[in-house]
Amino acid sequence: MARSAVVIDPEYLKHDPGEFHPERPERLKVLLDLAAELGSKSFQLLPPRAALREEIESCHTADYIELVRATSKTNRYALDGDTVTCRDSFGVGLLAVGGFLRLLDAIAAGEARNGFALVRPPGHHALRDRAMGFCLFNTVAIGAHHVRRHYGAERVLIMDWDVHHGNGTQDAFYQDRSVLYLSTHQYPYYPGSGAAEEVGEGGGAGYTVNVPLPAGCGDEEYLRVFSEIVVPTAEKFAPDWILVSAGFDPHRRDPLGGMNVTESGFGAMAAMLIALAEKHAGGKIAFLLEGGYDLAALKNSVVSVLERMKGESMADGLGSHGGEAIEPLIRRVLRIQEQYW
Ligand SMILES: [Zn+2]
Numbered sequence: 001m002a003r004s005a006v007v008i009d010p011e012y013l014k015h016d017p018g019e020f021h022p023e024r025p026e027r028l029k030v031l032l033d034l035a036a037e038l039g040s041k042s043f044q045l046l047p048p049r050a051a052l053r054e055e056i057e058s059c060h061t062a063d064y065i066e067l068v069r070a071t072s073k074t075n076r077y078a079l080d081g082d083t084v085t086c087r088d089s090f091g092v093g094l095l096a097v098g099g100f101l102r103l104l105d106a107i108a109a110g111e112a113r114n115g116f117a118l119v120r121p122p123g124h125h126a127l128r129d130r131a132m133g134f135c136l137f138n139t140v141a142i143g144a145h146h147v148r149r150h151y152g153a154e155r156v157l158i159m160d161w162d163v164h165h166g167n168g169t170q171d172a173f174y175q176d177r178s179v180l181y182l183s184t185h186q187y188p189y190y191p192g193s194g195a196a197e198e199v200g201e202g203g204g205a206g207y208t209v210n211v212p213l214p215a216g217c218g219d220e221e222y223l224r225v226f227s228e229i230v231v232p233t234a235e236k237f238a239p240d241w242i243l244v245s246a247g248f249d250p251h252r253r254d255p256l257g258g259m260n261v262t263e264s265g266f267g268a269m270a271a272m273l274i275a276l277a278e279k280h281a282g283g284k285i286a287f288l289l290e291g292g293y294d295l296a297a298l299k300n301s302v303v304s305v306l307e308r309m310k311g312e313s314m315a316d317g318l319g320s321h322g323g324e325a326i327e328p329l330i331r332r333v334l335r336i337q338e339q340y341w
Pocket residue numbers: 162163164247249290291292
């Protein structure tokens with residue numbers, strides 16, 4: 001069987017949003033040696049490529065792409081209050097998207113059984129015509145367009161477990177039933193969207209599932225949500241591809257998020273998604289790094305997911321013990337969604 005793939009490259013360190021910015025190059029620096037540490041028997045390292053303009057255009061306007069390109073002429077440019085670029089940012093942005101697409105190509109070709117794109121900057125807040133929340137281009141959304149266009153995918157599941165709601169990804173497919181967007185996030189919190197009542201529109205109604213969690217949720221609550229909402233909904237959708245916006249800012253040590261997830265919790269969530277991919281999608285699952293701002297927590301959590309990727313991917317027994325406090329929220333989300341599923 002093909003090995004799992006990891007995309008990572010020192011080029012990703014060159015996007016520098018400025019001193020004291022949480023989305024800093026060190027986030028990737030601590031991950032650079034992981035593939036080697038974990039051993040080439042299990043993992044292959046894939047070099048990224050730059051995304052083509054037409055690939056970025058599947059999700060962003062030409063004017064917006066031009067605006068980001070123009071930032072490479074100045075040392076510092078603030079696209080929004082917290083999305084700041086340097087001269088290399090546009091190039092690194094293209095490489096972040098292209099790195100993920102390279103991974104998807106390898107999985108589609110059977111060269112990789114699954115994989116993790118460890119890239120930056122993150123992408124899930126980026127809107128069609130606007131940068132937002134550290135994000136330049138919406139990598140996971142461009143990835144979903146890519147597997148539809150090139151590999152005939154008809155049902156793409158995007159699971160987003162970043163602590164922030166992926167408003168840009170939700171927007172990209174709000175009226176589109178070929179992409180199921182499932183998000184667990186702290187709520188109310190940045191960016192403000194992601195209420196349970198946001199379910200999609202028109203033909204896409206029911207194909208956005210938001211689970212707005214109160215601050216303080218840990219492994220038990222997340223695994224309960226996965227067991228009772230994520231897995232059952234995904235089973236009915238029967239995805240032919242699974243893309244994961246894997247942000248590690250729900251980790252208990254994260255300075256931005258207010259959640260209590262541990263690295264084992266992320267591993268268990270990953271295992272459940274890998275099992276879903278093996279059942280429905282021929283194993284085709286690609287993880288994409290979004291947030292995660294405590295360096296040790298980030299590294300340990302990525303290792304935990306990578307270990308699940310190479311393993312037998314059995315969902316373990318962490319199951320739905322505890323976390324009863326969010327049972328009313330789970331019932332409410334299921335009630336809102338029941339007319340669609
Ligand atoms: Zn985040």
